[in-house]
Amino acid sequence: MAQAYTDNRPQLQELIESLGESKVVTNPATIDNYRWDRANDPGAGIPIAVVRATSSDDVQTTIRFASSRSIPVVARGAGSGLSGGSSAVDGGIILSMENMRDIEINPLTRTAVVQPGAFNAEVKAAAAEHGLWYPPDPSSFEFCSIGGNIATNAGGLCCVKYGVTADYVLGMKVVLADGREVVLGGPRLKDVAGLNLTQLFVGSEGTLGVITEVTLRLVPAQRPPTTLVATFSSLDDSTAAVLGIASTMRPSMLEFMDHPTINAVEDATGMGLDRDAAAMLIIQSDEPAEYAAKEIEHIEALCNQHNATDIFATSDREEAEAVIAARRMAIPAVEQQGTVLLEDVGVPLPRLGDLVRGMEHIAQDRDVMIAVIAHAGDGNTHPLLVFDPMNEDQKRRAHIAYGEVMDLAVRLGGTITGEHGVGRLKRPWLVDSIGEDALELNYRIKKALDPQNIFNPGAVFDPAAIAQQDPAQSAGTP
Amino acid sequence: MAQAYTDNRPQLQELIESLGESKVVTNPATIDNYRWDRANDPGAGIPIAVVRATSSDDVQTTIRFASSRSIPVVARGAGSGLSGGSSAVDGGIILSMENMRDIEINPLTRTAVVQPGAFNAEVKAAAAEHGLWYPPDPSSFEFCSIGGNIATNAGGLCCVKYGVTADYVLGMKVVLADGREVVLGGPRLKDVAGLNLTQLFVGSEGTLGVITEVTLRLVPAQRPPTTLVATFSSLDDSTAAVLGIASTMRPSMLEFMDHPTINAVEDATGMGLDRDAAAMLIIQSDEPAEYAAKEIEHIEALCNQHNATDIFATSDREEAEAVIAARRMAIPAVEQQGTVLLEDVGVPLPRLGDLVRGMEHIAQDRDVMIAVIAHAGDGNTHPLLVFDPMNEDQKRRAHIAYGEVMDLAVRLGGTITGEHGVGRLKRPWLVDSIGEDALELNYRIKKALDPQNIFNPGAVFDPAAIAQQDPAQSAGTP
Structure with a gap:
């Protein structure tokens, strides 16, 4: 059941002082615009604030604040999700990336460095200025964000030949639960130094961290079909x-x-x-x-x-x-x-x-x-x-x-x-889709990266099941 | 310092009884053939046995045996690795996949289901019989195994256009540290149900589990260049x-x-x-x-x-x-x-x-x-x-x-x-390549999946650093 709106400003004082008034929205009418994505999840909660970040620093500040108080954080791009992956959570913070949408094209390496709030169509347009093409084309490409595309490993119409979003993500910066920003991968077409954490974050629906920048691979323009x-x-x-x-x-x-x-x-x-x-x-x-x-x-x-x-x-x-x-x-x-x-x-x-x-x-x-x-x-x-x-x-x-x-x-x-994506609407069916053992592996990784479950709780994974996952229990002993 | 050979058969009795004499090699002269890959790591140890598995069951039996006794397990394909990723470990078991090399091509879904010991060239040849092509082509394709290719996310000559091994892995079966075999992904071109664990295992160099089967994507035959x-x-x-x-x-x-x-x-x-x-x-x-x-x-x-x-x-x-x-x-x-x-x-x-x-x-x-x-x-x-x-x-x-x-x-x-791959030869440089924060994230995932560090200890990660990683410590509190 959604809570009623209350005055949360005293609780948010430290965050408001750090980020400035303009970035922390607490007015209920405005907050209402951020509670649902296109899935119109009837279970969407009432958040205590919407933070409209303009930089990695803002994201880190917000996550440190939330983490130290065990406040849930739901990252949000353009709100075009179709599975309730960015439904608001009662008492949580919506971290909106709508004002982080820089796009930088490097035609020599055929890569784009993009902030998560940029629309898919904006990336395509910026690439096209250099005769280049960013293929993934969800039907919503004119109003969906790259951050959301990565969170759900979005597909589209050309994927049958050109692959999905994951195939174009070379690297990213993510802010972890402890507020650190970590660089994963980069503008290198081949790189096997360490585990492939870049690909682990693709499709993770905001459950492991918040993406603040991505490096995308571009290809030469498509021929007229x-x-x-x-x-x-x-x-x-x-x-x-x-x-x-x-x-x-x-x-x-x-x-x-x-x-x-x-x-x-x-x-x-x-x-x-x-x-x-x-x-x-x-x-x-x-x-x-x-x-x-x-x-x-x-x-x-x-x-x-x-x-x-x-x-x-x-x-x-x-x-x-x-x-x-x-x-x-x-x-x-x-x-x-x-x-x-x-x-x-x-x-x-x-x-x-x-x-x-x-x-x-x-x-x-x-x-x-x-x-x-x-x-x-x-x-x-x-x-x-x-x-x-x-x-x-x-x-x-x-x-x-x-x-x-x-x-x-x-x-x-x-x-x-x-x-x-699984979001909130498909969560009950996840176990049937991937099986109990694979789901338990998911929990272990979720717990290892976000032990308090502050990132998008209730999306993809059942919070109660994550809580039961005991990190100290030896998973390696038969 | 490598230990001298000793008679390990008493210690291995239970394993020998389960698998049968023929699959558990303890004779020093034969073991010597399995201690090095092409990197000729001077630090390669002396294992207590080589297990030549012929089925998933054999792999599970071996890992349960090893895990319950904290014995290291180094999975090995064709031994063509170039970074010492399959160097033997003192007192460990070499788990050779050389006898698991079934290949099944499904021309309708354009996929191959392959056991890890099959050579890259064998997969290419089997695909070619159906007019299909498995692109990744490391220079060693005639004598390297698909399991090793996946462990290192192998590249090759055509990757500049056709991508690396990861781009062709749709799913796999892996045996975890507790002996369970888990199915990840499958013959589906798009699938975002849960975290992308398939891609996490690609390039993980045997540090997270042992791959027993993979589902590979095939494409129509290449045109003559x-x-x-x-x-x-x-x-x-x-x-x-x-x-x-x-x-x-x-x-x-x-x-x-x-x-x-x-x-x-x-x-x-x-x-x-x-x-x-x-x-x-x-x-x-x-x-x-x-x-x-x-x-x-x-x-x-x-x-x-x-x-x-x-x-x-x-x-x-x-x-x-x-x-x-x-x-x-x-x-x-x-x-x-x-x-x-x-x-x-x-x-x-x-x-x-x-x-x-x-x-x-x-x-x-x-x-x-x-x-x-x-x-x-x-x-x-x-x-x-x-x-x-x-x-x-x-x-x-x-x-x-x-x-x-x-x-x-x-x-x-x-x-x-x-x-x-990083293997053992490049391990000291990993931290400079990916940075301390990303490395610490690697440790967390390694620890979550293989808490005893039985899988390929010493490869990629420093065992001492992993041991220090405390899974109970809250990584989410700033």
């Missing part, structure tokens, strides 16, 4: 086509939208999508022209082989943009049909058909709408479970289905989260 | 050309050999290399034909701009293989000139010239030969320090130079090891 759109009258045909394509080549995009999604987008845009289609694939090749033509030919043949009802290919940038805009529109379009619970389950590619089919059954059984979009080429789906927020029974059924979708993915050898 | 060889009469010109190439495109190979290396290879092969050249670059493009031609043209222009004395390009496979064979011959060729201390330092690319120039000065100052080969495109160099083993003074000076090369790399913002 050729785009192919194919529709199918059968779900199974569409997922079989995905498997055929992904197992024989490397498209630079391989996206999927199902029948409910196509119709939601068509409702919202009237752009002329085929309302009868069971599924639609959007596929790109960004190889050099001659070779791209071959790849597109190969993709077309595979789509035909799997009974595509319509195929359309284009090298025209604007035509392609319109189709991809439809894909990026999918979530807002579906959101117009009700309140959405957004899933992020993934499976090994040969199980994609079983996953999509199984979700269709869950939708029928629970009588809720499930619209599925997917980064199909890497087996990562985003089922959107839609319910009428006024209909308590439907809401209850949607939440049951939300869990059933994760159970299904795990049964198929998959994961409960491909790129959004 | 075009190869360009350029020679330079000035070192500075050659490193400037490297920077020009690597910062404007992505060659699939960008290798460097200096004057002493060229001459050593020419001595060994008489293949007609230019003995007067200060440096030689070997560069490849594996883009589709038309585009590769453009890339090679661009590379040629850059080499000319930096005063290349000779340029030769070929699309002929055999001609290219001959040149690359010269590069792969470099270490054995230089070894014909004396005993070699092999370095592995790396720097951010703009400092490559300073590094190579600085090493030349160290060679002059210490009057030892330093032959430099480099995966130049990612700033990773392998200086070979050559000395006459009979000349004690030269040997001493070579060892001083070995340290000075690492000091130089660190001063230039680099690393003491790009792809060989």
